[in-house]
Amino acid sequence: MAPTRSEDAPQIVEKTGTLFVDSIFPIQLGIWDIRHFFARHRKDQILASLQATMDQIHTSGFRVEKLEPRIKDGGAFVKFKYTEPTQAEGSDVPLEETPSLEAEIKKRVHEIGGIETWMGNKGGDVWLVRGKPWKEDMRRYAANTVKVYFEGPDIYQETLYALMRPYGQIADITNPVPVPAGTLRFSTVQFSSPRSATRAHNCVHGFTLVDDPAIAGQSSSGKPTRLATVYERKLKWQSAKDWIGGHPRIVGPIVLFLIGTLSYVIFDPIRTIAVQAKVMEWLDYKEFRVIKWLRHNTLDRIPFFRKQDSKSGSPASTGASESLWQDRKEAEHALRSYLHEIPSTIAFVHGPQGSGKTSMLNRALKNANRRTLVIDCEPLNKARSDADVINGLAQQTGYWPVFTWLNNFTNLLDLASVGLIGQKTGLASSVETQLKEILEVVGNALKGVSARHKEIERTKELARNLTEHAEKKKSDVADKTTEVMSHDGRVDALAGSGIIGELGVGDERMTEKDQDGKVKSSSTIRNTIDKAKAVLGANKEAVQKESEATDEPGSDTSKTGWKGNPVTAVQGVVQEVVKDTKQGAEKLLTVTKDQLGLSKQEPESSQSERTYKERTEIDEEIQALPVVVIKNFASKTSLTDELVNVLAEWAAGLADGGVAHVVVMSDNRDNGRRLEKALPTKPLTSIALNDADPASALSFVQDKLRQYGVSSALTKDQMLQIDRLGGRSSDLEALCHKVKNGMPVEMAVEDIITRGVGELRKSAFGEIEDAGSMAWSREQVFFILKSLAKSDELPYYDVLVDFPFKGDEAALRSMEHSELISITTQDGRPSTIRPGKPVYRYVFQKLVNDTIFRSIQDIALNEKAIASAESTIRKCEEELLTLEKIKPLDSGVFSSGATRQRANFLLQKLHEAETKIEKLEASNATLKKNLKLP
Structure with a gap:
């Protein structure tokens, strides 16, 4: 008999639910997180493995309906159906004692072996979704903190903790704070990891509950509260901005320190290199070899450009300058002497406009062949603002990059700070400070110019030594060949065969046994002898006359050139060479090489080589120093007055420290007082230029x-x-x-x-x-x-x-x-x-x-003189009255008569002043008549 259905058995009801499976994908923490790109390649495989795992669960009629991946939060939603028994009427067994569906599913998943993740392990887990998940695709990424909004009465911390704790360790929960009207109140729950936060967010969002009272005996309001969760980033830009704006006294010095550090560490080295590039002309395209070659082979071949160049350097254009420079040789010599000494003071060149200061300086610098930095104060004097002065100085010195806008920005900050806190932030710097900073960097760069110049000279010296060594080696080989002191053993093969031919192996030095008596003159020696004879014959008469006029007994015969005793020595050598002796040939080679050949054919290179060899270490140090030229040194406005003072102090520091030679040019001698004030312990090297005769x-x-x-x-x-x-x-x-x-x-x-x-x-x-x-x-x-x-x-x-x-x-x-x-x-x-x-x-x-003008000015001048004379008369009268009172003290037979002498002096002075007034008054009367003339 079939069993009958008991009336007390629970009824079966089919329901739907949602599970959140976590950790099967990487949690995306930001837009910069690229792990999810790699996980997408295994998306289908991971979902298939998840489907297979879920199909093995049959608890309470569990049946998977749909899988929805949630890659941004590292998981997936599983929609399922299940059967749940209901309580029958009259049953004594409570339904709550039945096992939980979520616990049964978790247990079954663990029995199966877990859920496969994108890393290949079985670390996934399942959580029953209690609310309604918000499946958005905005740029809201997971964080440790979840903000829980309350759509209804507030939820107590105890209830919120019990609700959130199953998803992971909670670090802190905050109470709701007062908010503006119409805004939802909220609490923040801080988890220990983003994984726990993603679980809570996807499972609790949209959950509705009625909270029990926290105090025993207190009745509940009975109103439901819907929970809405969002991730909250730990650091928000808006909060940081508010904090920065609210703490200017703290932020200001920090920003200033960071800017200064950035400028010192990054920009100052760049600026130093830029200044050195300007001084050493690294970026001057006109000095590039390619440009020079192109100009020489293109523009210089065009007659128009050749005509322009010849016109600029023609005698007609330079004749007047040469004439004007006849009276300025002493000044030029003084400037050259200053540039060839160790700098210890400033060279102050002053003279009226058009007196030739610039031309003289250009000549001296061309002669010295030095690196030069030119600062012209004339365009800086015409600047209309502080930024123009700073930009102009930076451009002339090569100082780059320069941020003049930053000072304007800090000025605005100061204005805002005064309005907010009543005082300036101190971020803005004065023009004087900025100018000093620029010149300080320029000064450091000039030190580097000197060091780099020494490196270049050492490199040139090394190359010169290598060249000389190669030339000497080549000359030795030539001398051996000329003196017939070596032979090619391979030539022996031409003399015979067999063992004699095999002995020829290369160049070998000949021994005395190989020499055939006297050395024969080669073609080179004969050509040299003929050359010496021709030169001496052509210049014999002129040399003799000059020798008679200049030679003195005991004169030095070792001097090079074509003058005096060297010619006689050469002539004697030639006579000895004619005898075809070995000794004469060697002397001829020596004289021809050291005296005739080099002195006539390469006088400039020979002289430069001798000068280089004789140069002392001090000369090399001086040659390595750059030259700083400050032109038009004058202050015409209050804006550039600070600039002139800063330049004076900077120039004094350069000269006193031996960093560079400093030449200051001015139209007025009075401007030298600023330099004297900046360099009080040392006198200036004053070079004056006057007008032409x-x-x-x-x-x-x-x-x-x-x-x-x-x-x-x-x-x-x-x-x-x-x-x-x-x-x-x-x-x-x-x-x-x-x-x-x-x-x-x-x-x-x-x-x-x-x-x-x-x-x-x-x-x-x-x-x-x-x-x-x-x-x-x-x-x-x-x-x-x-x-x-x-x-x-x-x-x-x-x-x-x-x-x-x-x-x-x-x-x-x-x-x-x-x-x-x-x-x-x-x-x-x-x-x-x-x-x-x-x-x-x-x-x-x-x-x-001009009669009218002169009369007006004379009247004014006379009035001043009359006022001065009247002042003298009043003082004399007052003193005479004082003497009248003390006269009884100086009377009698034995009196000195001092009061009488003083009175006579005052009366004489009073008389002179009165006479002067009368004359001036008469002169004014005459002058006033001239004013009536048309």
């Missing part, structure tokens, strides 16, 4: 007019007019341009003087509102102009101690700085005052001869 100036004008295609024939009156301009090159150039444009010489000279008057009115006297800002008063400058209009020069100290200066030396220095006057020195002290330009004397005369 009248003869040189006239020659300059004639040469220029000849170049312009204008007749250079000048009349006597025209020469006198040109003489009024003096020797200033700029004024002579202006004259030549005016004559070239069709203006007569007389009119051109007068136009230059008239234009100078207008410029002088503006620069010396200025406008009314500019009078207070000028470094001198109008009375002082007019006194100088009026005096120089009458005399070529004025005694310096006589002008300084008298009215209107009264010891005001700063006013005279300022006039010299503005090139209104020039102050000459004698024995290091100021001596005389002259016009700033030679033409200024006639400009002063023309300005003073």
Whole structure:
């Protein structure tokens, strides 16, 4: 009989579920993680193995419906169906005591041997998904921390811990924090590994539960809470940015330190190499051999370019320069002497514009053949901003890379910092600091230039020695052949056969047995003898005359060349050679090689070799030093005043440290005070250049007019007019341009003087509102102009101690700085005052001869003098009143009469001042009448 179904048995119900299988793929930790690319090749094999494993599980009617890989989280979802018994009515067996489905599946998987992973091992495991997984493909990668959002009442830590702990070790759980309205509250669960976090995220997301109260006896709200999980990266850019913005006092110094370290470690070596490349012309394409070869074989063959080159180097173009340089040989010699000494001070070359400073320097540097770095202050003086000054200096020195924008950025940070915390961050650096940093790198690079130059010279010396050794070896072989001291044994084969032919093995040195008596003269010796005879015969008369005029008893006969006793020695040698003796032949070879041959055919190379051999170690050290040239050394704006001071200190450091020779060029002698201040312990090597003399100036004008295609024939009156301009090159150039444009010489000279008057009115006297800002008063400058209009020069100290200066030396220095006057020195002290330009004397005369202008300035000058005299009178009167009170103390028979003598002196001084006032008042009355003239 078939068994009947019991009414108490549980009913079977079929349900669906989802499993998460972990670790079968690598967990992708970021976009940079490339492990998943390798795992994708085994994707089908791993899923097939997973399907086979799942098919072996039959617990509770377990049946796999679908596999969905979750490669980003390193696992896969398994959708399955299973049967679950339900509780029948009246049953006494509780359903909760039945084994858990998840535990049964885990047990069965372990019995089978585990789940195969991408690494080939059996390390996979299964977890029952309680919520609804979010299968997104965004760039949200696994992390140790999972943020759990609560869509409903908050979940207590105890409940959250019990829910999450099965998936792995938990390091920390945070309580929910207050959030803005409309935002979900959340807790963060920090696991010990990303593997545990991926399990929790894929199994708990979307799970809904009702939490029990944490306090016993407290009723629950009964509202369900849905959990939503997301990965949280440990370091977020937004948090880091907020922290950086909130701690400027900590971040600022750290950033500054990192920038400084980066600049010192990376950029400073690059900048040093860039400066060395500029000084040593590594990147100058004109110095490349290929470019030189191309130019020589292309452009130089075109007549147009040859014409341009010949014009630049023609005598017509250089004649005027040569003429102007006749009076400057002493200055050039002084500069060359400075460049051939160990540097200990600065060479300060000063002179007016057009005086030939640049030409003299170029000559001296060409003669010295030294590495040169040129810094021109003129374009830096025209800079409009701090960044332009820094960029200009960096470009001239080869300093690269330079980040001027960084200073602007730090300035903005300082402004923001002042607004936020009330003080600057200190990141921005001043212009002076940046200039010092640039020049410090340049100074270090110059030290490297010297070292590299020594390496190059040593390499050249080694190559020269190898060449000399090869030439000497070649010469020895030639000498052996010439002296017939060797023979080729293989030639013996021609003399016979058999054993005699086999003995010839090569070049062998002949012995005395092989020699046939006297040595025969070879063709080389005969050619040398004929050459010596021809040379002596052609120059016999000239040599004899010169020998009679220059020879003295006891003169040295060892000197090389064609002069004096060497010729007599050679002639004697030739006579001995004619006798065809062995001794004569050897002497002839020696004389011909050492005296005649090299002295005539290769004089330059021979001289350079002797100079190189005789060069001392000190000369080599000096030759290796670079030359730093600072041109147009002057400060015309407050912006470049810092630059000039920094350059002066830097130049002093280079010269004092023996790093380089420093040549500073300026149009004004007063600029040397900055250098003297920077180098107080050592005097400057001062080299002064003046204007050309009248003869040189006239020659300059004639040469220029000849170049312009204008007749250079000048009349006597025209020469006198040109003489009024003096020797200033700029004024002579202006004259030549005016004559070239069709203006007569007389009119051109007068136009230059008239234009100078207008410029002088503006620069010396200025406008009314500019009078207070000028470094001198109008009375002082007019006194100088009026005096120089009458005399070529004025005694310096006589002008300084008298009215209107009264010891005001700063006013005279300022006039010299503005090139209104020039102050000459004698024995290091100021001596005389002259016009700033030679033409200024006639400009002063023309300005003073203006009746209205002269009257106005004379009246102002007299008023100053009257005020000074009145001040003297008041002081005398006050002292006389004081003497009147103490007169009774100095009266009597035995009195010294000191008060009476002092009173007489004061009365005399008072009388002189009063007389001066009367004369000046009368002069002013006359001058005021001149103002009524049209």
